[in-house]
Amino acid sequence: MSTQVGSGDPTRSRILFAAMDLFGRKGYQSTSIADILLAAGAHSGSLYHFFPTKQDLLLAVLEQYRDGIEPMLLAPAWKDVADPIERVFALLGAYRRALELTDCAYGCPIGSLALEIHEPDPPVRELLAVNFLGWVKHVRACLEADRGRLPRGVDTESLATFILTAMEGGVMQARTHRSLAAFDTSVGVLRDYVTRLETDARRERP
Amino acid sequence: MSTQVGSGDPTRSRILFAAMDLFGRKGYQSTSIADILLAAGAHSGSLYHFFPTKQDLLLAVLEQYRDGIEPMLLAPAWKDVADPIERVFALLGAYRRALELTDCAYGCPIGSLALEIHEPDPPVRELLAVNFLGWVKHVRACLEADRGRLPRGVDTESLATFILTAMEGGVMQARTHRSLAAFDTSVGVLRDYVTRLETDARRERP
Numbered sequence: 069m070s071t072q073v074g075s076g077d078p079t080r081s082r083i084l085f086a087a088m089d090l091f092g093r094k095g096y097q098s099t100s101i102a103d104i105l106l107a108a109g110a111h112s113g114s115l116y117h118f119f120p121t122k123q124d125l126l127l128a129v130l131e132q133y134r135d136g137i138e139p140m141l142l143a144p145a146w147k148d149v150a151d152p153i154e155r156v157f158a159l160l161g162a163y164r165r166a167l168e169l170t171d172c173a174y175g176c177p178i179g180s181l182a183l184e185i186h187e188p189d190p191p192v193r194e195l196l197a198v199n200f201l202g203w204v205k206h207v208r209a210c211l212e213a214d215r216g217r218l219p220r221g222v223d224t225e226s227l228a229t230f231i232l233t234a235m236e237g238g239v240m241q242a243r244t245h246r247s248l249a250a251f252d253t254s255v256g257v258l259r260d261y262v263t264r265l266e267t268d269a270r271r272e273r274p
Numbered sequence: 275m276s277t278q279v280g281s282g283d284p285t286r287s288r289i290l291f292a293a294m295d296l297f298g299r300k301g302y303q304s305t306s307i308a309d310i311l312l313a314a315g316a317h318s319g320s321l322y323h324f325f326p327t328k329q330d331l332l333l334a335v336l337e338q339y340r341d342g343i344e345p346m347l348l349a350p351a352w353k354d355v356a357d358p359i360e361r362v363f364a365l366l367g368a369y370r371r372a373l374e375l376t377d378c379a380y381g382c383p384i385g386s387l388a389l390e391i392h393e394p395d396p397p398v399r400e401l402l403a404v405n406f407l408g409w410v411k412h413v414r415a416c417l418e419a420d421r422g423r424l425p426r427g428v429d430t431e432s433l434a435t436f437i438l439t440a441m442e443g444g445v446m447q448a449r450t451h452r453s454l455a456a457f458d459t460s461v462g463v464l465r466d467y468v469t470r471l472e473t474d475a476r477r478e479r480p
Contacts, residue, residue, distance in 0.1 A: 237439025
């Protein structure tokens with residue numbers, strides 16, 4: 069099953085992107101098939117042809133996020149940023165813009181689905197996990213690209229996982245307070261940590 | 275309206291604690307009034323007498339978390355821990371135990387509701403925010419209790435907010451991967467940050 073943007077049947081794409089938008093804005097449980105049909109301008113026959121169940125649609129949405137991380141998230145965030153550590157903060161900046169554009173109603177779609185769906189079926193949980201791991205892999209690559217700026221003992225996989233933690237926890241609080249402040253605070257403290265790591269790395273290699 | 279544990283009508287308490295448990299395990303939207311009546315062994319007449327709407331029940335649950343933070347969360351976590359910085363990590367340890375006891379199906383109930391409920395009514399959002407701020411206030415008090423261990427420039431309010439971020443992001447990933455590893459990684463990196471802060475504080479005050 070292809071989930072590339074622009075590929076495949078245009079009706080399938082309209083349904084997929086309508087579901088992606090609605091699951092992100094309203095949540096999975098609160099989105100009805102009728103909502104998706106209305107937003108996609110599609111008939112139920114087409115929807116059930118491409119996605120026999122609502123969960124099939126959710127799986128396709130999660131595959132779309134997985135496959136779309138580079139073209140949809142990283143490429144725009146990193147367009148004008150060459151420094152690999154600054155790329156990490158530019159990625160966090162993309163989430164800040166999403167919060168700003170929605171008056172802080174935005175939630176990371178993967179994070180929201182991960183907490184909304186209790187006891188998800190294994191294929192759903194696996195695709196949520198794959199999305200998190202993909203994000204961490206790209207952030208880790210940034211940290212590895214200029215490894216010497218971090219102290220020797222720092223594990224870049226752990227630090228990248230922690231950066232995902234900082235993003236998700238910051239988005240959650242900004243959304244709850246309907247204010248950018250908690251997100252900016254979390255990113256600011258993360259920046260302080262990275263600065264201290266860089267300082268400690270310079271102390272190691274005088 | 276009193277929400278003290280053990281106070282008030284016993285039927286009301288049974289309904290409230292059944293809702294608290296179900297909202298935490300299944301989510302708010304997925305929990306039906308019938309589920310709550312069954313778990314509480316109560317009749318719908320009693321439920322509607324105490325809680326005219328499902329949202330009234332949600333508000334009472336959030337008030338219970340707000341009022342219960344000291345007796346239900348902090349007191350057990352801090353029973354044998356005097357050092358204020360270690361109390362922060364003991365609090366995080368309480369979340370680890372909740373993950374462990376549920377094979378990592380646990381989600382922080384406030385964090386889960388904050389992401390599950392899209393466009394919450396203002397009183398719900400306010401009580402979610404009050405719960406986050408209460409948690410941050412207690413963690414900040416730990417940091418302030420031994421302020422000299424942190425560098426002068428560190429803002430304890432921001433650091434406490436970041437510690438909530440680390441907990442929420444760590445729980446989210448542990449739950450998604452159904453593994454303690456991501457939680458342990460986030461707490462481990464946070465510990466590294468705090469250790470570096472303590473080292474930098476000693477450098478400031480030789």
